[in-house]
Amino acid sequence: xxxxxxxxxxxxxxxxxxxxxxxxxxxxxxxxxxxxxxxxxxxxxxxxxxxxxxxxxxxxxxxxxxxxxxxxxxxxxxxxxxxxxxxxxxxxxxxxxxxxxxxxxxxxxxxxxxxxxxxxxxxxxxxxxxxxxxxxxxxxxxxxxxxxxxxxxxxxxxxxxxxxxxxxxxxxxxxxxxxxxxxxxxxxxxxxxxxxxxxxxxxxxxxxxxxxxxxxxxxxxxxxxxxxxxxxxxxxxxxxxxxxxxxxxxxxxxxxxxxxxxx
Amino acid sequence: xxxxxxxxxxxxxxxxxxxxxxxxxxxxxxxxxxxxxxxxxxxxxxxxxxxxxxxxxxxxxxxxxxxxxxxxxxxxxxxxxxxxxxxxxxxxxxxxxxxxxxxxxxxxxxxxxxxxxxxxxxxxxxxxxxxxxxxxxxxxxxxxxxxxxxxxxxxxxxxxxxxxxxxxxxxxxxxxxxxxxxxxxxxxxxxxxxxxxxxxxxxxxxxxxxxxxxxxxxxxxxxxxx
Numbered sequence: 001x002x003x004x005x006x007x008x009x010x011x012x013x014x015x016x017x018x019x020x021x022x023x024x025x026x027x028x029x030x031x032x033x034x035x036x037x038x039x040x041x042x043x044x045x046x047x048x049x050x051x052x053x054x055x056x057x058x059x060x061x062x063x064x065x066x067x068x069x070x071x072x073x074x075x076x077x078x079x080x081x082x083x084x085x086x087x088x089x090x091x092x093x094x095x096x097x098x099x100x101x102x103x104x105x106x107x108x109x110x111x112x113x114x115x116x117x118x119x120x121x122x123x124x125x126x127x128x129x130x131x132x133x134x135x136x137x138x139x140x141x142x143x144x145x146x147x148x149x150x151x152x153x154x155x156x157x158x159x160x161x162x163x164x165x166x167x168x169x170x171x172x173x174x175x176x177x178x179x180x181x182x183x184x185x186x187x188x189x190x191x192x193x194x195x196x197x198x199x200x201x202x203x204x205x206x207x208x209x210x211x212x213x214x215x216x217x218x219x220x221x222x223x224x225x226x227x228x229x230x231x232x233x234x235x236x237x238x239x240x241x242x243x244x245x246x247x248x249x250x251x252x253x254x255x256x257x258x259x260x261x262x263x
Numbered sequence: 264x265x266x267x268x269x270x271x272x273x274x275x276x277x278x279x280x281x282x283x284x285x286x287x288x289x290x291x292x293x294x295x296x297x298x299x300x301x302x303x304x305x306x307x308x309x310x311x312x313x314x315x316x317x318x319x320x321x322x323x324x325x326x327x328x329x330x331x332x333x334x335x336x337x338x339x340x341x342x343x344x345x346x347x348x349x350x351x352x353x354x355x356x357x358x359x360x361x362x363x364x365x366x367x368x369x370x371x372x373x374x375x376x377x378x379x380x381x382x383x384x385x386x387x388x389x390x391x392x393x394x395x396x397x398x399x400x401x402x403x404x405x406x407x408x409x410x411x412x413x414x415x416x417x418x419x420x421x422x423x424x425x426x427x428x429x430x431x432x433x434x435x436x437x438x439x440x441x442x443x444x445x446x447x448x449x450x451x452x453x454x455x456x457x458x459x460x461x462x463x464x465x466x467x468x469x470x471x472x473x474x475x476x477x478x479x480x481x482x483x484x485x486x487x488x489x
Contacts, residue, residue, distance in 0.1 A: 011339045015346055022347065104350050111318055111342045 015108035041070035045212045045219040046087030047176035047184045048148040048159045051201035054236035055148040055157035057085040058205040061228050062220030063092050077231040079240040081106040084149025085233045089178030095143045119151040123160040131166035144177050150235045180212030180219035187211035203251050222252050279380045283404035286382025287329045292418030294428055297397055298441035301390040301467045305445040308463040316465045318476035320345040320357045322389050324467050328418035329383035359389030363400035363408055371406025380404050384417040390467035390475050427451055439487045459485040
């Protein structure tokens with residue numbers, strides 16, 4: 001590969017195209033459609049909301065396989081790059097692979113081109129990768145990502161949701177997906193208001209996950225005994241940071257206290 | 264009637280080497296120094312957008328001198344190799360050594376088989392957890408590789424430049440001292456002292472998180488050179 005003149009005009013900055021051309025681990029084209037879903041662990045609830053400086057994305061830690069809990073500590077929210085995050089619901093194996101591929105895609109572009117992709121560009125790229133995943137969807141291996149980040153050009157947080165076949169839709173305030181997505185969304189709807197600050201936004205996200213875990217068996221609640229808390233990331237102009245467990249524990253205690261008082 | 268010319272292999276290789284060396288000597292140099300927190304790269308580069316120093320992978324950087332299109336072509340191939348390898352195995356399995364071997368093979372093939380050799384020299388460097396674990400591979404136009412330590416100078420007049428650099432080099436310098444030493448060596452045979460705007464500098468800094476590569480912006484360079 002090294003030393004070959006690039007074919008065509010200019011170097012292709014896409015890692016996804018590169019591994020597909022080499023027959024790497026990206027999905028094969030035209031895999032046969034199967035019947036029904038394969039039994040595999042599924043990730044459940046992820047959500048994102050905007051706040052004054054950017055976005056918060058959070059996800060519970062449970063993965064289920066049918067009626068059984070497959071994993072208590074699964075991470076479903078990941079930093080995509082310095083200014084964006086990706087969360088995933090659906091078949092865990094596919095979802096984690098998609099995230100790894102997407103992270104490499106963004107970093108590869110950045111290194112080859114010497115510049116970041118625009119947030120719009122990243123969102124479109126993810127849609128394109130999902131469309132390439134179509135044969136897997138036909139086999140019931142469904143992945144539904146949520147993408148959110150800070151748009152450096154527009155100076156604001158933005159949230160994109162996707163459907164299983166790669167449709168891309170921008171949300172103006174918040175969104176939740178996965179089995180507990182409906183409950184989380186109801187909760188977000190009540191508590192969200194524009195211009196939240198960082199701590200408030202984290203708290204709204206935690207409350208929404210807690211509400212989802214109370215209504216949906218596949219969504220895990222916080223587990224202080226084992227020290228398991230949701231994965232929460234914040235993306236702003238300064239970068240993408242994971243919120244540490246200590247902050248989350250304190251925020252949860254506050255939420256539970258308020259709830260005990262009000263019943 | 265035309266006579267077929269006989270050119271001895273020695274002569275052929277010598278001509279190609281001379282051609283490549285002349286091309287490289289026309290370009291501006293790049294130096295690299297190991298310092299306390301990692302590896303520093305400095306280039307005399309009037310362009311603020313066309314870089315000579317860049318990131319390949321988490322711990323690995325690349326620098327090239329000579330013909331831009333040629334070392335840029337190899338840089339992209341290196342990024343592709345590194346990303347594919349890191350994706351299919353693990354991130355720590357991408358090493359400067361394997362990249363240096365790939366570059367060496369590629370340059371050697373080009374040198375012997377193509378119409379003209381590449382007029383470039385490249386440096387592939389990897390920062391380790393401690394100074395002893397740093398790796399610096401200097402690869403020439405004909406594919407020959409040398410494993411360097413402390414300082415590396417590439418480009419025109421690289422021998423004199425390297426000698427000047429070694430004079431001012433001390434192990435475990437801080438970033439400021441290392442930058443001053445490097446810029447001092449680069450500026451010595453320039454009539455005008457190097458302006459901060461003309462200096463391209465980047466480091467592989469082991470104190471950073473996953474991606475160790477870090478480009479120094481002009482303000483930072485100016486303040487360090489103070």
